[in-house]
Amino acid sequence: MKETSSSVAAIRSLVVDSVENANHGHMGMPLGAAPMGYELFRNQMKHNPKNPKWFNRDRFVLTSGHGSILLYILLHLSGYDVTMEDLKAFRKHDSRTPGHPEVFHTPGVEATTGPLGQGFSMTVGLAIAEAHLRARFNKQDYPVVDHYTYTICGDGDLEEGVALESAAIAGNLGLGKLIVLYDSNDVTSDGPLTLSSRENIQEKFQAMGWQTLYVKDGNDLQEIAQAIEQAKQEKTQPTLIEVKNIIGFGSHLQGTEKIHSNPVGKTEAAYIKETIGWSHDEFFVPEEVVEDFSEVLRKGEVDEENWQLLIERYAKEYPALYEEFKKMIDEKCILSETALTPFTEETMATRTASGKMLNRIYEELPILVGGSADLASSNKTTINGQPFMENGNYKGPNIHFGVREFAMASIENGLTLHGGLKGYCGTFLVFSDYMRSAIRHAALMGVPVTFVMTHDSIQVGQDGPTHQPIEHLISLRAMPNLVVYRPADANETIIGWKLAMESKNQPYLLALGRHEVPVLKEVDKEGAQRGGYILSEDSPIPDILLIATGSEVSMAVEAKKELSKQFKVNVVSLPSWELFDQQNEEYKEKVLPSECPNRLSIELGSTIGWSKYVGNFGESLGIDSYGKSSPASELLEEFQFTVNHIVKAAKSMYEKNK
Ligand SMILES: Cc1ncc(C[n+]2csc(CCOP(=O)(O)OP(=O)(O)O)c2C)c(N)n1
Structure with a gap:
């Protein structure tokens, strides 16, 4: 042959x-x-x-x-x-x-x-x-x-x-x-x-x-x-x-x-x-x-030269389009102060804030292309006023992926690899498992896709345990080069999106809540960019440290009001372990002073991993079993995730360590 x-x-x-x-x-x-x-x-x-x-x-x-x-x-x-x-x-x-x-x-x-x-x-x-x-x-x-x-x-x-x-x-x-x-x-x-x-x-x-x-x-x-x-x-x-x-x-x-x-x-x-x-x-x-x-x-070489000549002529014929094209190829994603303007509403769900941010960003940087796996209105992933991509007409930045989470994430990886565009996509956090391998692949490659994961805790309520994430946050935090960002409120959500947009070689996963949470006056932009900061402080070395993420931060703030009658209490918001861990020792020590052993972590998810922040004497409030179908308020009661319970748990920890 x-x-x-x-x-x-x-x-x-x-x-x-x-x-x-x-x-x-x-x-x-x-x-x-x-x-x-x-x-x-x-x-x-x-x-x-x-x-x-x-x-x-x-x-x-x-x-x-x-x-x-x-x-x-x-x-x-x-x-x-x-x-x-x-x-x-x-x-x-x-x-x-x-x-x-x-x-x-x-x-x-x-x-x-x-x-x-x-x-x-x-x-x-x-x-x-x-x-x-x-x-x-x-x-x-x-x-x-x-x-x-x-x-x-x-x-x-x-x-x-x-x-x-x-x-x-x-x-x-x-x-x-x-x-x-x-x-x-x-x-x-x-x-x-x-x-x-x-x-x-x-x-x-x-x-x-x-x-x-x-x-x-x-x-x-x-x-x-x-x-x-x-x-x-x-x-x-x-x-x-x-x-x-x-x-x-x-x-x-x-x-x-x-x-x-x-x-x-x-x-x-x-x-x-x-x-x-x-x-x-x-x-x-x-x-x-x-x-x-x-x-x-x-x-x-000839093909590329011809293309360069074409681009030169294009720049003369369509200068505005050319400028936009060039901006997209350069992928400089710096947002203006307008896009980063804090929200002033009393309350807002972080998924809602995320949807608003997505739209603010698109107005300034029309570089985003993405969508949801058939949950667009729940995930708030639609760029308003813009069409959906359809057969024969690809101008729209919104994509209907259908109920295909894994493909959605993997397609967004490819789309972002192309250059000129930044991919994002959303579903419920519990279904991140369906797309897990693609998230890992984004992290492994260093491709900055933004994964918008809403309904991030058992607060989903009546949909029941099939829809209630438990181990998801910690399992995603275990993934090298992925930044998991779980904002406490609308204004931390702004920071999460800002960081995701600026990221050149790390995907971001935003874990967002379905329900309304207070827009916290105390959010510190710089601290939120560092992944963790003291949101509310009684003393540099408090008697009790409450460390929380996402919607539980406002619960911690409420608990502090009660606890502060008796103790010096600090509340730490820790939206991103990965970013916080990168900070220098001095900063980390300031936020989590080693002289304070009474640290209580509060997160509606698996408690695995929290020991690295609460230390040997601290405790973790979390959920290490599956949830159940029930109105959210009753679930929180059953899982002892109320302000009263946080207060009780903090006091008993303090007593134990005395
Ligand atoms: C998701 C996944 N599962 C399993 C493997 C291990 N694996 C590598 S090649 C291969 C068989 C692929 O068959 P085919 O596409 O026909 O390739 P060929 O035998 O022609 O090389 C398997 C199972 C893998 N790389 N990825």
Whole structure:
């Protein structure tokens, strides 16, 4: 069996060399999918390897992240700053070619992938971003935003719910510039695909509003090229191209799960090279392949130059639009004092304050695009006076995600990765579990999406324990690089949004209440930005410290009124553990003086973790069981979460420690 293209053979040979050299990794998928990867990078994509950040480049995400070596090789051969040494360091300590692709780590990698399915969803997010920016900025003869979004995904990805949720959204929106190459090799990790799936993927996608195409021989570059060209012609539907590939092409083990991962050893490696007609040394790229790929660089530079010229003309023709476009690309999200004006109402639910902030922000920085998983009016996630995005009209910044929390979050990750936009999305805090992996992915990548999680405690009331978050706050606080912000009132909510908007590399999760809480006169803007501060102070070293978050802060303030008759009491508002923990020791000591052992934490959620603030002698009021369906006031009574009980608990703690 001879290779039809020496460039494809070079890719396959490098796959074998890299995985053997790493003594680890997946060569099955890359060996099978090499031709379509080649066709995309060499002939189809508009990209400039010398500037991987060029705004109008086509986006490519390798959803099958385990096939990372294929992406690294394509980047290397195309001329990105991924060297042969990097390929030799595949999967090694601190290399630029880690086990799975990592965004902001390897030039040309658009998204971190590995958790199957999420790459697909982020690709949908990237395509939505393109469609939205295109609708807002393009003018006749000025296609300033105009690119395709591609992904390669596998059988496993299309078994994942998140990919299918996202596919439904993409189909409903008719994202014509989204092209998915489906590496249909009928094998997953455990064996033949038929062990777990027998459905007709094409019909499934057609039912969701996609165009589907079929490439019967994944080694036929012409057939692949024709399918991609045809996909590009379709403007009103996303396209899924099912490409029939053979996993581990060229190996004795081809077509089986045995070649899905792991090196194959010297003898088998030699056999694969023989099958693909490759007789060069390891890690060798012959001149004809270098020559072949040099066209990518040449074309990429010309494409970008032409775009720059287009932008210059656009700036002259549409100066106001150009200024707005530039501002969005720069992503400078500094809010004016007007947007940060404190609320003066007596009471306001923090979810309401959040909705108002979202709208204030959009007026100044129309960079936000997002929505809710079918709870927009509860989550207050709609940008008023602006349309919802719809099939064929992508101008609206509001998105109906349907009841698809995981896809929603993952799509917002992709949308934010695109650049020029900042994603946000909302649902009830209890359903953050549905989107947890995408929140983690945002935190892992360092993508500043804002997660608007309302109905943040058992105060949800009659909807019952299915809707009442308990362990959610602490489990989210356990996630590195995520900032959980649970504001006490409307004015701390302003700060939460401000910080979320300014964030460059951390997602924010705002935990917000459904019910009215007092707008506290004592809120200290600077303290709220530090994640914790003394909201009400009797003494630098009080007898009792009440430490609370969210709606419980105003309960603590009420309790203090009673306790202050007898004790010196400080109330600390601690909206964000993560931000507070970053403060210097002096500040932390001032807020939580170690000389005061009588510390009571008050939070309507799991008490786990609070010991780090209350110390050995302090106590925690919380809920470590599930709630129940009941009016909120009766629930609070049952769980002893009333001002009276806080007073009692504080006094008994004080007595115990005397
Ligand atoms: C969410 C998730 N579950 C499990 C895995 C582990 N895993 C990596 S690849 C793979 C099989 C994927 O099958 P397929 O998409 O057909 O890839 P191929 O076998 O063609 O390489 C599995 C289960 C993962 N990476 N992500």
